[in-house]
Every structure is written in structure tokens, then in C-alpha cells.
Amino acid sequence: MTLLLLAALAQEDDLEAKFTRSLGKVAAAVAEASAPSVVAIEVDRDPRSDGDGFNPNQGAAPDYYRRPEGLVSGAIVGADGWILTSYFNVSGEIRGIKVRQDSKTWPAKLVGYDKPKDIALLKIEAEGLPVLRTAVMEEIKTGRTVFVMGRSPDASRATITDGIVSAVHRFKESAIQVDAEMNFGSTGGPCLDAQGRLVGIAAHINPKSSWGQSGGVGFVTRIDAIEGVLEKLKKGEKIEKAKTPWIGILGADSEDPEGVRVQEVLSGSPAEAAKLEADDVIVEVDGKKVATLAELQQTVQGRKVDQDVTLTIVRKGKEQKVKVTLGENPNE
């Protein structure tokens, strides 16, 4: 028994030694392969107007909370000059943006952004740029190894930090949380899986919090969430706030039948269009039971504006299906 245990431990040691070296080798390979798709971004900002999400008391704050001068990072996502970065990096009164890599410099234009996702899309006049492959997002689960790359403080030198996925459902499903060190310099840079595929963009840096700098709590806006808005951003859309889907009822928990009893159908709402009535009890959304108002809200918020859902309701003791096209909540 003891011998077996010792043998198992020896194997663990062997695995641990191999793990450490392999991690280094994987990081080195990812860094080498992906560095050409990582750019530095130089932002000329009116210092009187620092960007959204920034601490207004930063004048008195220590370096830790202050947006430093110098370069931030971005990732090439289009061979013809499309570059993603964090919205935070280009917030404020911007007088000019340049994209840099090694000795090359391109003037860049801020084409569109999605503020809730903390994503901005830049365009430079270039062709044949190296584009990162996209990760299979179904594989990006808690515990997966990831890397965050950047190109700051030196435009000619890429940086890489390693970590794992700490959590997946963050920022209304649009982001994952990672423990790879992220900071002012690497925000906007790509987060990559162990095969060097693009998982998302390092975003949501929080200069107000104590973990804002290399603290092991970092957020990455998922590439599939970005792809959902990318075409709009390319057309110049500037998304200031998130669209929150809603049905448009006031309701309360119902015990019999178990579900959500409609108390009032709001005027002009999707519920009104679908002819829901007061006293209807919503018991399912797309065949999935909803037992409480909180569950109904959570389910709806996981869907998108303009998406059709089928509600199972109990009206006057009889079950029936009602199709509702989710609208945008005007109150959020």
C-alpha cells in the first residue's frame, strides 16, 4: 500500500516537473506565434477629459490607480486593418490614435465601440496583416489555461502572462474572468488559449479597485460576444448602453400553479403585443420551468432583444403557448 502510494507520489512529482516546463514551453510557443497579431496603441488624449470609468479623484491617487502615460494594447482581427482594443483605452477626448508594432506606425481611426462590453474597433490602412484564429468558445470553461498578451511599455516587445479561466458567466455572459495578470499596459490585448487562438479581448480594467493592476482578477470580453456586434461596429455604431431584453409585465410569484402571475401588462410592451392578460400564470419559457419572478427575469435576460420566446401560460386553468418577441427595456 505504502509502495503504491510512493509510486503514485513519484509520478505526481514527475508530472509536476513536466507541467512546469510544459507551461513555459506552451507560453513561449503562444508568444512567438501570436506576437505578430498583437499591436501597441498610442492614444493622444486631452488630459482634462480622462475617460469613462476613471476615478475623478485620480489627481490625488497613487500611481496604482492612475492611467499611466504610454502605450496600451490591441489585437489584429482583420487582415485589412481591423484592430480590437478596450473601450477604456480610447475613452475621453481623443485627439489622435496611432497603432504601432516594432518600427511600424499607422494612424488609426476609432470606427465604433460597444461601451458595455468595453470594446472599441480601430481601423488602419494596411493589407495582409496576420489575424489570430478564433478559439472554440464551447471549450473555454473554468480551469482552462489562457494567456494575455500585450505590447506595452515597448512597441517592439510583446508581453505575455499566463493563468486559468476563473469564471465564465461574467458581465451578462459577455465576459470571462481570468487570473492571468492584466494591467493598464495589456488591457485591449488578446486573451489566447493554449493553442494561441483568440478567446477575447482583455477589458473592464477597474482603476478604482485594489485588484485593478496585476491582481489576478481580470476580465476578457468573449470573442463570440464581440462577433455578435462586430459588423455593426464596422459600420460605425457606437453602443453606449446595453440593450436589456424584457417582456413587459409586472408579476409576482405564484404557488398554484407554480410560476409567475401577471399582475399588469405594460402598455406598448411585447407582452401586450402577444396579448398576455392580467392573472395569466407564466409556468415555462421555451419549455423550461420558471418557478419564481427572479427565475423568469434571469431567463429573459439571458436572451436577446428581438428574439422570439415561447411562454407556456395557465389561463383560467388551461395551459396554452404564447409566442413573445422580446423588446428592449426602456427603463434600463
Add this chain to the structure above:
Amino acid sequence: MLLALCCSLLQDEPKTTRQIFKECVGSVVAVRGWAHLGEQSGAGVVISEDGLILCSYTTVPEGSEKIRVWFKGPKLYTAEYVAGSKHDEVSLIRIKPDAPLTPIRFGESAACDLGQAVFSIGNAQNSFINDDQPSFQRGIISGRYVLTDLKSGAYFRGELFETTAAVNEHMDGGVLLNDRGEMIGMITLNYTPNRWMGHAIPVDWIRKTLDRLKHDIAASTAAGAESDPGSGALGFTMKDEGGKVVVDTVVENGPADTAGLRAGDAILRISGEAVADAASARKRLDGLAAGSWVWLEVDAGGDIEKIKLRAEKK
């Protein structure tokens, strides 16, 4: 030829984190000295069998006095300043060891890849000096670039390694190791507010600096250094009783008395190591230098307690 090849292959076998720590920790020291800015603490590394130690100029600038060096054990030496180069952030000090030391093996920093696994050993927040615990950290090389601004009192402007292996205060002068346990950099506390990461001066640069300082080093070897801080006493005696090592007498107002050790307490461990008998425990504690800290794990009438003692000069 075949033997050389086998040796080289064996040397390149990946090592466990624990193996790297065990192989290297004996070559890493904590350093404390008095200089114009007051008392400074940092780390250092043995670079010769006869007592030459490389450390940071931030900890031991020229003109430092009362320089002390801690080895894991703890074992305390006094040291003398030998030479230094402020702008390279390098100081050399010398102790007079009672046995040949194990110098750290230098690697090649030019051969290091972005992303490769690394380790740092140092005196994070005085873990080494206060608790006889050299701090050990794992990470990767996360960047390599030039820093021209100087922060945290650093002096070296030039190309640095950036690492995700944690670097904290009092680690300046500590080592950055590759996964073969070779020194590839010396920790500096300089940083950039764009990154807030740890940094190390590449060992290839350190090697050049040492070469420039070789005449000063040779002169110091000839002169020698007085390194004995005096032996220390903890103020208690021990005896074997019923298969245990038991405290026999405690000197009134001595270190043991002040720390709460009482006659009859059974000593279970000394600085984490199990105690076999009174003779070996005595041998272990008699070797302590004045000023060294030691942890005792004792059974005080059924309560297991950890007591920290500082050896007083005999």
C-alpha cells in the same frame, strides 16, 4: 562523449518545483545593512565557495555598515562591503564561512525565451530574516524590455526581464532562476506603472559587471573579512525524559523565559525539523549565531504551541 551526452540530457530533465528550491535555497541569503538611508533589507546570492555574495546596491550601497547575512537554518554572519556599481545596482559583500559554500550556477540570460518557466527566491517582506523562510515563487518570463525610469529606489536603467513570479519588497538582490535551477537574473524592485510586475536584471549583464569589479574582488580575497557575529544562547537546557526532549531549566529573563518556554515543556520541532534526542537538539541550537531567530514547536502540557526565540550574544 557518451557520458557527457548522458550528463547533459540528465541535466536537462525537468525538475520539480521542490527540487529547484532544495537545490538553490542554500545559495540564497537575506542581507541587511546600515547605510545613509537607514537600515535596508534585501536578498543576495552566493557566488563563490569562499564567501563572496552578490546583492543589490539598493540594500548595501557603498559605505554600508553592520552588514549581516542570513542563510537558511538560520545561520547568521557579519559581512564586509567589497565592491559595487551603483548604476548596475550590484554590490558585492564577503563573509568568512566556516565551510565551503555552494555558489549558485549562472545560466545564460540571452538564451531565455519569452514565456519560459522561471522561479524567484528572496526575502519577501523579510520572510527570510524574521522566520527563516526564504520566499519561493513560480511564474514565467512575461516580458523583456528597457526601463529608463527608476522607481522603488532602483538604480539600473536598461533591459530587464519582466516576470509573473511574484516580486515583493525586500526581494531586491534575490535570484530569478530558470527551470534547471540556474540564475538568469537578479531581482530589482524597479517597475513600470503600465505593468506593475516584477523585474530582474539579466545575468549576462551581471556577469559583465562582475568582470569589471574583478580587481576589487581579488583585493578583498587577500584581505579577508571578519565574519563571526558571536555565538548565541537561547537561555534554556534540555534533557531526555520518557522518550521526549524536555526543557530542564530556563534562565530567568533570558530569550526562552521571555518567549514563554517553561521547564517540563516537550520540544517537538526546531524550525520545522523533528527533534530526535536532547544531544542532537543541543548540537543544532549550539550552532546558532547571535541574532538568529528560531522557531520551537513545543508540547506545553497537552497544548501544542509555536514559540519564536532570538539567540542572544553569549
